Amino acid sequence: MPVKKILVVDDSPTERLSLTEFLTRQGYTVVTAENGEDGVIKSKAELPDLILMDVVMPGINGYQATRTISRDDVTRSIPIIMTTSKDQETDKIWGMRQGAFDYMTKPLDHDELLKKIQAIA
Structure with missing residues (x-):
């Protein structure tokens, strides 16, 4: 299944903006969250x-999220x-052990991020 929609979870507004702009230019739909709970x-x-x-x-860090x-049965198939x-x-x-x-x-x-995204599809 091709990757079309990507959720970026990062507390840094700069990082969220940078990734959103880059991924949008690559044709992806981007949704953002500013913390683990969100x-x-x-x-x-x-x-x-x-x-x-x-x-x-x-709050909830990335490992916990x-x-x-x-x-979760609803989200377990989403690669992170x-x-x-x-x-x-x-x-x-530790990150890999969390799923x-x-x-x-x-x-x-x-460039490496794009390769990893394409490898998921």
């Missing part, structure tokens, strides 16, 4: 084809790519 709610309401999830956010989304500044191998392993499909560290390489 991300969980929008994942159910919007049912995106892919979620890009930051980790370090106030990923765990919640990946264990964690996009974070946390670059330790243990961070990546992430993939893990990328910031600053994001847009």
Whole structure:
């Protein structure tokens, strides 16, 4: 199934805007959430084809939100790519254990992100 709608969950307005502009130029529909709690709610309401999830956010962090989304019957089939500044191998392993499909560290390489999105389809 091709990826058409992407949910970007990030507490940084700059990061949300940058990803939204880039992905929109690539032909994707983008929905945003500014924290983990909003991300969980929008994942159910919007049912995106892919979620890009930051980790370090106030309230529910990206690991918790990923765990919640990946264990919910309604949203468990939505792939999640964690996009974070946390670059330790243990961070990546923990993210994958929470249900992430993939893990990328910031600053994001847009070409690599596109390849990962296309690989999901």
